[in-house]
Amino acid sequence: MAGFAVLSRLQFDAHVRVIDVLPEFTMDQVAEACAAPAIGYQASHPDPTKPLRVRLTTPNDDAPAFPRNLKVKDTKMRHYECIDVFVE
Amino acid sequence: MALLDRSDWYDIARSTNWTPRFVAESELFPPEQSDPYGISMEEWETYDEPYKVSYREYVAVQREKDSGAYSVKAALLRSKFYETIDDAYLSVLKFNYAASIPGEYAACFPEGRMVRFSKAPSMRNLAAFASLDEMRHTQILLNFAHQLATMDRQFDWASQSLNSMNWVSMSGRHAMEDLLHSRDIVTTSVMLHLAFETGLTNVQMLGLSADSANMGDFTFSNLITSIQSDEARHAQIGTPLVEILVRNGRKEEAQRALDIGFWRVWRLFALITGLPMDYYIPLHKRERSFKEYVNEFVVKQFERQLLDVGLDRPWYWDIFLKEVDNYHHTQQAGIWSWRRTVWWNPDGAVGPAERAWLEQKYPGWNDTYGKYWDVITENAKAGREEQTYAIGMPCVCNMCGITVAAAGGTKWDARVRQSEYKGRRYNFCCEPCQWIFDIDPEHYADFDSIVDRLYNGEIDPPTPENLLKFMGIGVHSEGGVDASHLSWAHREPPQMAAE
Numbered sequence: 001m002a003g004f005a006v007l008s009r010l011q012f013d014a015h016v017r018v019i020d021v022l023p024e025f026t027m028d029q030v031a032e033a034c035a036a037p038a039i040g041y042q043a044s045h046p047d048p049t050k051p052l053r054v055r056l057t058t059p060n061d062d063a064p065a066f067p068r069n070l071k072v073k074d075t076k077m078r079h080y081e082c083i084d085v086f087v088e
Numbered sequence: 089m090a091l092l093d094r095s096d097w098y099d100i101a102r103s104t105n106w107t108p109r110f111v112a113e114s115e116l117f118p119p120e121q122s123d124p125y126g127i128s129m130e131e132w133e134t135y136d137e138p139y140k141v142s143y144r145e146y147v148a149v150q151r152e153k154d155s156g157a158y159s160v161k162a163a164l165l166r167s168k169f170y171e172t173i174d175d176a177y178l179s180v181l182k183f184n185y186a187a188s189i190p191g192e193y194a195a196c197f198p199e200g201r202m203v204r205f206s207k208a209p210s211m212r213n214l215a216a217f218a219s220l221d222e223m224r225h226t227q228i229l230l231n232f233a234h235q236l237a238t239m240d241r242q243f244d245w246a247s248q249s250l251n252s253m254n255w256v257s258m259s260g261r262h263a264m265e266d267l268l269h270s271r272d273i274v275t276t277s278v279m280l281h282l283a284f285e286t287g288l289t290n291v292q293m294l295g296l297s298a299d300s301a302n303m304g305d306f307t308f309s310n311l312i313t314s315i316q317s318d319e320a321r322h323a324q325i326g327t328p329l330v331e332i333l334v335r336n337g338r339k340e341e342a343q344r345a346l347d348i349g350f351w352r353v354w355r356l357f358a359l360i361t362g363l364p365m366d367y368y369i370p371l372h373k374r375e376r377s378f379k380e381y382v383n384e385f386v387v388k389q390f391e392r393q394l395l396d397v398g399l400d401r402p403w404y405w406d407i408f409l410k411e412v413d414n415y416h417h418t419q420q421a422g423i424w425s426w427r428r429t430v431w432w433n434p435d436g437a438v439g440p441a442e443r444a445w446l447e448q449k450y451p452g453w454n455d456t457y458g459k460y461w462d463v464i465t466e467n468a469k470a471g472r473e474e475q476t477y478a479i480g481m482p483c484v485c486n487m488c489g490i491t492v493a494a495a496g497g498t499k500w501d502a503r504v505r506q507s508e509y510k511g512r513r514y515n516f517c518c519e520p521c522q523w524i525f526d527i528d529p530e531h532y533a534d535f536d537s538i539v540d541r542l543y544n545g546e547i548d549p550p551t552p553e554n555l556l557k558f559m560g561i562g563v564h565s566e567g568g569v570d571a572s573h574l575s576w577a578h579r580e581p582p583q584m585a586a587e
Contacts, residue, residue, distance in 0.1 A: 005543060007483045007492075007504050007515065014421055014460050014496035016483040016504050018539055037480035040467075042425055042460050043496065057503065079543070080513045082504050 004079040008034035009057060011046040011086040023073035027054040027066045034085045050087040057082035094142050104209045105133060121205040124272050127336045135208035135332060138324040146217050150224060153314045157307075161232060164307045170236060176435035176571035177303050178240065180364040183432045184296070184308075185233040186245035187260055187360045192225040192315075193250065194264040198276045202325075205273050208332075211325060218322035225315045232311060241565040245431040254559040255538040256359075256430055259489030262535055263352045270531070274329065275345045281326025282397075283349030287390045288357045289319045295381035296361055302373040327397055334398035344527070346394070347402040351520040354408065355415075355488040362416025363423065366446070367437045368571070377449040382412045404520045411518075413450055417457045418493045425464070425478035426491075427568035429559060434568055436464070439576035459497030468577035476574070484537040486514040487521035509533055 003022045010017070019034050031052035039045050045052075053065035065088060066075065077083075108116045117123065123132070164170075170178070199222060202215035233246030249257040267279040293316030300309035333342040358378075365378040387409070391401055402408065424434045438446070438461045446453040467475040482491040483504055492515065494501030505516040509529040515537075516522035525532050538559070542550045547558045561567040 005539075009500070009502055009504075012459070012496050012498070012500050014418060014457075014493050014502055016492040016502050018481040018483050037478070040463070041475055041478060042421070042463055044459070044463060061500075080506070080515060082506065 004077075004081075006030070006034075006077065007057075007080055007082045009082070009084045010034055010038045010043055010052075011084070013038050013043040015042070016082075021072050021077075023071065025072045026069050027072075028052075028068045030054050030072065030083070031085050034083070047087040052085050053088055055084050055086070057084050094140065094145070098140055098142070102210055102213045104212070105129070105207075117205060117207050119272075121201065121272055122207055123274050125274060125333065125336070125338045125341060127207075127332060127338070129207055131332055131336055132207035132211075133209070135210045135328045137210045137214050138327055139214075139321060141217065146220075150220075150318075153317065154224070154228065157228060157310050157314045160310045161307045164305070165235065169304065169307075170239060173303065173305070174370070174571070175433050176368045176370065176437065177305070179432040179434060179568075179571050180296075180300075180368045181233075181236070181305075181308060182240075182242045182245065183364070183430075184360055185229055185243065186249040186431060187256070187356070189226060189229045189233070189246055190250045190257070190260060191264055191356075192222050192229060194261075194268050195222040195280065196226065198268045198273065198280055199322075202273045202277065208329070211277075211329065214322065214325050218318075218325060221318040221322055225318065228311065228315075232307065242431050242433070244564050245560075248560060248564040249431070252560045252564070253538075254429070254431065254561070255484065255489060258538065260356055262487075262489050263356060266531070267349050267352060271345075274333070275341070277326050277329050278333075278342050278345035279349030279352075281323050282330060282394075283346050284353045285319045285323035286326065286393060287350050287386060288353050289316060289323070290385040290389070291378075291381045292316075292357055292361045293319065294385070295375070295378075296364060298375040299365060299369045299373060302375060303369065330397045330399065339398065343399050343402075346399055347404070347520075348524050350402055351404065351408075351524065352488065354411075355490060355521075358411070358416045359419055359423070359490070363420050363434070366416060366449075367420050367442075368435050371437075371442055371445055374445075378416055379412050379449060387412070402520075404523075407519060414495055417446075417450065417453065418495065419490065421457060421460050422478075422482060422491045422493050424570070425476070426482065427570065428477060428556065429561060430568045431561070431565055432568055433571040435571035435576075436461070436574065437572065437576055438465070439579035440581040441579075442576065456495040456497040456499050465577045468574045473574065476570075481539055481542065483515055484539045485517035485521050486535060486537055486540075487516055487525055487532065489537055490517065492517040 003020055005018050006021050008017045008019045017034065017037060021030050021033060025033070031054050035052055053068070055063040055065045061084065196219055199215045199219035203212050203219060206212045206215060230246060233243055236243040267284065268276060293312045297309045297313045330342050333339065362378040365374065365381065394401060423430060424436050427434050443454060443458060464476050482493065484491055492502060492504050494503070496502065505519065505522040507514045507516070507522055507526055510533065514525060516525065536544060541547050542555065547555055556562055556567065
């Protein structure tokens with residue numbers, strides 16, 4: 001399984017960003033990759049006291065967060081998967 | 089020799105329909121070009137043009153318009169105006185010339201198709217003049233922009249944007265090919281004359297003309313007023329056509345064409361007009377806000393015109409009204425942050441005074457877009473200019489070709505909408521863009537956004553440098569920098585300065 005792009009919504013960021021992820025990435029690594037081009041550039045960390053979590057984007061923003069150690073390859077994510085990066 | 093009055097000969101002269109004997113009517117007027125709705129020839133012959141003009145009259149008026157515009161241009165050139173005006177205003181011109189010229193050029197063709205394929209002889213007559221109008225607009229805009237290219241290569245995009253793979257050019261070209269080149273002439277007329285020209289050109293031409301005059305740029309002000317006088321005239325071609333559609337039970341089709349056309353053009357106009365009006369024009373020169381212009385020319389006037397011809401407001405009107413408050417602020421943020429990818433120098437222009445104006449015109453601006461600019465301002469003040477440039481890629485809509493973004497800060501509205509067609513995922517920035525795709529996916533399925541092209545191997549290797557080159561940056565001209573060299577970020581609010 002090769003790497004692919006996810007469409008990342010960082011909480012309170014104005015942009016949806018295209019982020020490359022690898023199958024071996026954990027969700028913490030996915031969150032880190034998504035935050036890297038946003039936080040400190042055009043966005044702030046939504047709450048620096050809390051870890052960034054990852055979930056699938058849904059119309060009501062109510063999907064459960066993925067476990068932090070779950071790997072991308074163990075999800076059904078594929079190219080252009082829409083994800084939220086947020087704090088609980 | 090005495091000339092007859094126009095009214096004595098006009099109706100006879102433009103009744104040019106005849107009964108074909110050598111080919112069938114369906115060959116003379118193929119339905120896929122002339123009328124897929126099956127409206128009778130008798131009905132089309134009732135098309136009564138809302139204005140009447142002879143060729144002699146047309147040429148005389150156009151000649152006057154041209155000589156007026158060119159004489160103002162010559163006078164302003166002598167004054168060295170463009171060498172002394174600020175860079176933010178030059179960006180208004182760079183953006184507008186390069187965005188308008190391909191649109192004007194594209195519009196020559198559907199008018200030409202109407203001359204050939206319309207079943208209504210009066211419409212064929214008016215479309216001939218309209219095609220000449222669009223040629224004049226293309227030529228005069230190119231002529232005016234060309235002189236500036238020697239001063240600044242970014243003006244060269246006035247001609248380069250036509251075939252460029254820059255994401256902004258692709259966005260406009262996709263819309264123009266959809267509305268103007270890929271449909272029968274009846275549907276095209278609703279999209280071009282009603283949605284595009286009646287609906288939105290007033291904001292661009294009259295609003296921006298007032299701001300340009302305030303800047304002292306009477307060349308550009310005069311130029312776009314001159315163009316708009318043609319647009320306002322030939323936009324009326326759509327009115328009797330829509331009335332015929334509605335009268336013959338085709339309101340649903342006319343409404344759908346309007347809804348598609350208006351949304352697609354709104355997306356473009358919000359950028360080429362909204363950004364200059366609310367950001368690039370210096371605060372003390374702004375006539376009104378973009379929102380105030382849209383409310384005057386679109387929300388009030390266009391809505392009334394739609395009802396007059398028997399159509400309704402587009403189904404997404406509430407979404408549109410919300411966007412009038414928001415969309416161009418979103419895109420100002422994105423275009424400024426990814427300014428290396430465009431051919432003009434966007435002005436951030438969010439110092440304390442500008443923020444106060446934005447908050448007054450758009451209540452809540454500071455809590456949303458202001459938060460975005462707070463991060464950037466902090467970087468600029470700390471000398472971290474490099475960090476004011478965005479890195480990575482934003483998601484781009486597969487319909488409008490513009491970034492998927494929305495208000496941030498205390499809101500979290502940016503959201504992709506997706507459709508799946510023949511195993512491929514398509515990304516959309518909003519409900520109307522997705523709706524346009526979903527009602528005819530085959531029509532749009534082959535379009536690849538700039539992001540798609542990174543992943544399908546078209547931009548190879550997919551490096552930032554190669555991406556910029558693919559988009560013509562560093563080829564035709566350098567990409568954008570902040571027009572004010574971030575000076576706005578270093579200004580203090582008046583009370584703090586006093587302390």
